[in-house]
Amino acid sequence: MRRSLSCLVVWLVVVGVANAMSPLKSGFAERDITPEIGMECPGGYGKAFHRVLHDPCKVRAAVFDDGEKRVAIVCVDALVIHRVLVHAARERIQTRCGIEAGAILIHATHSHSSGPTGMIYPGEYDHASPMVQDLAYRQSSTANLDYVQHVENQIVDCVVDADANREECTYSIGRGHEEQVAFNRRFFMANGITQTHPRPGNPDILGVAGPTDPEVGVIGVWDREGNLEGCIVNFVCHATTSPPGISANYIYFVEKVIRGTFGDDCVLVFLAGASGDVTQVDNMATQVARDPADSSRFVGGSVGAEAVKVLLREPRGDNANLAFQSKLLIIKRRPPSAERVARSHELVSQEPSAVGKTVWTFAKEIVLLDAKLKKEPEVEVEVQAIQIGPAVFLTDPAEFFCQFGLDIKARSHFPFTFPVSLANGCVGYVPTQEAFGKRGGGYETRLTSYSNLEITAGSQMVDAAIELASALSPGEIPKRSPAPPFRSSAWDYGSVSPELD
Incomplete structure (x- = not known):
């Protein structure tokens, strides 16, 4: 019996080591x-x-x-x-x-x-x-x-x-920094509230009302011949550069830059971070903005170039532990008042030109939200964690404010934490609670059929993401082998006193 137990222990150890070392x-x-x-x-x-x-x-x-x-x-x-x-x-x-x-x-x-x-x-x-x-x-x-x-x-x-x-395969992981292409679009204004896109030159701007996240997260995957098979790039910016016509938006140019370096067989998997209040529009610009085609090339090309630098720089490893888990939250919607619903019905019964297109549009949204609440007063929200070695992807199904992504990164114990928005569903904009406060406001806080979760929704998702990440153990970061010890004389060509004649 002892022999059987010993064999079992040895077998378990061997299998465990084999699994841990599986390429x-x-x-x-x-x-x-x-x-x-x-x-x-x-x-x-x-x-x-x-x-x-x-x-x-x-x-x-x-x-x-x-x-x-x-x-x-x-x-x-x-x-x-x-x-x-x-x-x-x-x-x-x-x-x-x-x-x-x-x-x-x-x-x-x-x-x-x-x-x-x-x-x-x-x-x-x-x-x-x-x-x-x-x-x-x-x-x-x-x-x-x-x-x-x-x-x-x-x-x-x-x-x-x-x-x-x-x-x-082997894989590499790292982060770059690109701070010239993405800007927070919300600003504190002289009237005491926050405005989205107040436009360049507006004298009532007091200051930006939210952060940006310039980190470019990159995982590269290489075949055994050293060719880049594919990569994952994580960056925070709305895909609203919109070159004329059907398009993947600036992501198209991220792909072009990476493929221009590593070949057309490389597949780009692009994951947008917490970019609900971050776009390519610089509301503090003092020069004329780029046209959409040029803006798409500038944003995508800049992010792609930074990703290339990371891919070329970082060492590679050949094994990484994987893990995944999810948590489902049930979050209530914010209902409009009965008075606002009644007024909205009056407005949408008229022509948009008679009441103003913007007024009519958001009255329509209140009417639609009121109807949605009768069927779905709550919404299912999935928060997911996907681990690849020392990296964890933490998802939300929202146009998540940038501050939430920064909070997740700050609270995560993983050396590489990549928030991923609009994943596994869509619940609209999820602003911070401050955005609903005394100095808050702006487009993202509007109550619509698209964006309507209770104001604590973002904090709930952040807490759920950190809970999932905390249950996982980061893998080791790939490292280059240490340099061999010095065993010979210096380079003969360089070991010489100054020669003046």
């Missing part, structure tokens, strides 16, 4: 999801339509395997990804290749020049009155269900292909 495997893939000309261009509260093509929109996926667990990280060139799509794609991926649903992160890059995956789903307001349905389906930005199904199919196929492409 990391990875696979990457991408798929095209470029919408058709004439489809809706989401990003506003009314309808707009694509008329030209600038560059393709894609799904990009990375799958990692440490010998025991697999995780998938997916980015979609889309404004938003709704929760129903996330559930459907995860279930199909798990059925087809066995990656657990909770190990799959699906992120929308928030490109404002992408296809119609949002804002409102057909059928979402079928429970409401005909007037409300007209406001929702014919007066608002709506998803195209055929296109949404296409996106779902491409997400599934992309992850399955990335999983099939797994090979032994």
